[in-house]
Amino acid sequence: SAVISQKPSRDICQRGTSLTIQCQVDSQVTMMFWYRQQPGQSLTLIATANQGSEATYESGFVIDKFPISRPNLTFSTLTVSNMSPEDSSIYLCSVGPAGETQYFGPGTRLLVL
Amino acid sequence: AQKVTQAQTEISVVEKEDVTLDCVYETRDTTYYLFWYKQPPSGELVFLIRRNSFDEQNEISGRYSWNFQKSTSSFNFTITASQVVDSAVYFCALSEARGYGGATNKLIFGTGTLLAVQP
Numbered sequence: 001s002a003v004i005s006q007k008p009s010r011d012i013c014q015r016g017t018s019l020t021i022q023c024q025v026d027s028q029v030t031m032m033f034w035y036r037q038q039p040g041q042s043l044t045l046i047a048t049a050n051q052g053s054e055a056t057y058e059s060g061f062v063i064d065k066f067p068i069s070r071p072n073l074t075f076s077t078l079t080v081s082n083m084s085p086e087d088s089s090i091y092l093c094s095v096g097p098a099g100e101t102q103y104f105g106p107g108t109r110l111l112v113l
Numbered sequence: 114a115q116k117v118t119q120a121q122t123e124i125s126v127v128e129k130e131d132v133t134l135d136c137v138y139e140t141r142d143t144t145y146y147l148f149w150y151k152q153p154p155s156g157e158l159v160f161l162i163r164r165n166s167f168d169e170q171n172e173i174s175g176r177y178s179w180n181f182q183k184s185t186s187s188f189n190f191t192i193t194a195s196q197v198v199d200s201a202v203y204f205c206a207l208s209e210a211r212g213y214g215g216a217t218n219k220l221i222f223g224t225g226t227l228l229a230v231q232p
Contacts, residue, residue: 042222102220104158
């Protein structure tokens with residue numbers, strides 16, 4: 001299984017600011033995913049990030065709010081823009097080829113005041 | 114549309130008891146994958162098992178066992194002789210299939226079951 005790291009592990013931010021979360025994988029992967037887990041809730045897919053193409057966003061998530069970069073096969077970033085308290089969540093990246101097991105990073109705990 | 118239901122929001126057991134976590138799924142696809150993940154209080158998501166729709170054989174791994182029944186669209190998870198370290202939120206998930214029967218890796222999660230094992 002891939003080893004996935006995320007930075008930062010947690011942060012406290014003021015409303016109206018933006019935070020960029022980094023996801024690093026120890027091997028090259030085609031597909032990377034970003035999930036959001038709101039407090040006490042399940043995980044919801046934000047977008048799929050493939051290297052060399054625009055991210056594919058799920059219903060309810062837009063690029064202006066959650067811009068994603070995927071500069072290479074081992075790295076991706078998710079930015080949470082113009083934050084509000086409702087953005088307080090755990091953000092997780094994951095990797096895994098189609099049909100195979102998806103492995104998750106440790107998550108980034110975000111609190112917006 | 115795909116859906117995963119975990120009807121048990123919270124379960125509390127005493128150490129050494131057996132416990133079963135229920136998972137019911139809905140999908141129109143013939144090819145799909147089911148997963149169980151564990152999320153301890155630290156927050157990371159730990160992969161436990163993956164099962165494809167063509168393999169209904171039950172699986173046992175140590176104290177963990179899984180019962181996959183396509184007839185009832187269920188994929189239940191049993192912990193035998195539970196331990197305090199088993200305390201976590203457990204998620205069942207379904208991978209969405211493409212229209213032509215393949216599989217993407219978009220995971221659809223249930224709402225999770227919080228398992229509390231008391232000493």
